[in-house]
Amino acid sequence: MENCRIRWRKVLYEHQAFPDNYVDQRFLEELQKNIYVRQYEYWSVVRESSVVTQQLASVCVFVVLWWYMDQGVLLPHWLFGTGLLFSLIGYLLFDVIDTGQGRRQNGRTRWADLKSATLFLTFTYGFSPLLKTLTESISTDTIYAMSVFMLLGHLVFFDYGANAAVVSSTLSLNMAIFASVCLASRLPRSFHAFVTVTFAIQIFALWPMLQKKLKASVPCCYLGVTVLCTVSALLGLLTISGVAALLFALLLFSVSFLCPLYLIQLQHYKDNIHGPWDEAEIKDDLSQFLK
Template sequence: MGAEGEPGPPPVVPWKKVLYEQQPFPDNYVDRRFLEELRKNMYVRHYRYWNVVYESGLVAQQLSCVCIFVLLWGYMDQGLLSPHWLIVAGLVCSLVGYVLYDLVDWGRGRVRCGRSRWADLKSTVIFLAFTYGFSPVLKTLTEAVSTDTVYAMASLMLLAHLVFFEYGAPPDMVSSGFSLNVAIFASVCLASRLPGPLHAFATVTCAIQVFALWPTLLRRLKASAPCGYVAAVALVCMAAVAGTLSVSAVGAVLLALLLLSVSLLCPLLLIRLQLYKDNIHGPWDEAEIKEDLSRFLQ
């Protein structure tokens, strides 16, 4: 009560962040405590430059692999490379890679998967037999399609292979199976423009080695032998640049600049742009129900 019996000011009702009570405030009202729960950049990852360079090597080497495959196909198309030599070289490289795959972790990976060498040999023989038997069909599969259309399809498929390749992103963002399938489809399209069935067989087997077997070996090297992984990536990139140089000096320079940009410049830009990241979190975020399920599993 105020002076001379007059009523005083009405009591101040504190604001509550609830919806089940009637309060004398507008629906969009918040008090000064609302921003006390503001948090910035809670889940920001801080990268190190050389770690990012190490991870970006997978992108650079995959670009180089696509370039090497196209170069080998171009050599056969121009008659500069015999399919016999490509088949023999591919078998030798596959054998060396197979031995290296086991030696990297001393066979522990084979023990975990439970797959024997006899099973690997049978799978290889079956694949080679079927591919060789169907090579005449692969040669004539797209003969009715114009050459420009075939080249356009092959280019789009190789681009899709690069986009959806599993560089280490979450599985819901990439698809390794789709990436491999479109690469094989591109090899079939290109093989149909070569002189004979043996050329088609050499092209498809080369695609399997480049796009399926080589990434498997590279992942094993990355997990168990980081120094070997770096050496393999550098060797593939240099081979791609050297092969492109035999065709076009300008193309080799552009490819080298592209690989350097992917491996050195893009990681630097990523780290620089991290300074400008500004994610805010607070009471306005969507609620997440976190329930401990361990008690139900006991």
């Protein structure tokens, strides 16, 4: 009876005649549900999924071109020259879209970029015989299994624009380069290994930078490039295996259209609660207390 006559207060600094876990009926009056739930639009989510689609297509293109070189269908000199040409076009396009802002912030010049590219090509070409013979003692099946695992890891840790702990651009790039080194060691000559590693840098390091710039500045062009990359990957894979092309097409369709639909449907099952039991948030500006 004494506890009923004394009004309970929601404070911690005062000793009250109530158990520590006691709350009254007013406690749940501050209950709020789903106050931070984000409402998604289907086609907006489909457009955002193009980042995943394009990266899947990039990995597919890399594997297809490696298979062409391994079978002797694609000459490494042709791939090297075409890769340099597209890299130059992408570099100029990036500079035009960026209007030189990033260059001014980093204090770099075109001459410095040219020296860095020349140094990388020279270094890679000089070590290509070593890359060719680096994994000779490892069986081919193990090399292929390691390459698949590394490319899957590259896709998992790739920065798709989400703020998540699993994202690691450095780890993703390193896994892709390691996969390219493994695959390059099974090609006929050291020049093939040099071209494979160079192309891996172009498609896994330089190409994503241009993708982000296109998506931020020219969304329409970015969607067109995504469609072009996807079609190129499917056509290239179709020349190798019709079954693989069909499975890859189903994968892209699921990622681009079915997964966004499933995500939107799952929003109806969200039931997040917020109330006085949450951690306190200090919203006042600290500068007000320092004046």
